[in-house]
Amino acid sequence: MNTTTTRNIEVAARVREALDAEGYKAVQVAEKIGVSKGQMSRLLSGKSAIKFDHLIKLGRILGMDPRRFLGLSPTTNDVLMTVPEAADMANRHPQTIRAAIYSGDLPSEQTGPGGWHQIRESDLKAWIAGVR
Known part of the structure; x- marks a missing residue:
């Protein structure tokens, strides 16, 4: 298996x-x-x-x-990352991270209307663990 x-x-x-x-x-x-x-x-x-x-x-x-x-523990002291930082950590292209954000698969927060996306480290780890 x-x-x-x-x-x-x-x-x-x-x-x-x-x-x-x-x-x-x-x-x-x-x-x-x-x-x-x-x-x-x-x-x-x-x-x-x-x-x-x-x-x-x-x-x-x-x-x-x-x-x-x-199987992940939620944390209250999450680090916020930019899309490039998240892409680096996930070993994915930044456009893959953006596509996951826009599809709703990867939660993010925006700094304002049309602003930068910030991804919580725990959300990114959860997304990585759930990706095929």
């Missing part, structure tokens, strides 16, 4: 555990996160990777930090 498959299974297990603890059924949550019942089944079995934006939605539904699904 490769690393990506193992990671998918581990994340799926954490999500299933959190859903079970709160008494949610997969079919109840599928529509809320924007996937079909079949896709939800594949996500919860680890056969498909759960996107970070789905983890964010699940976190909102369950009232928990989505980084916990990835």
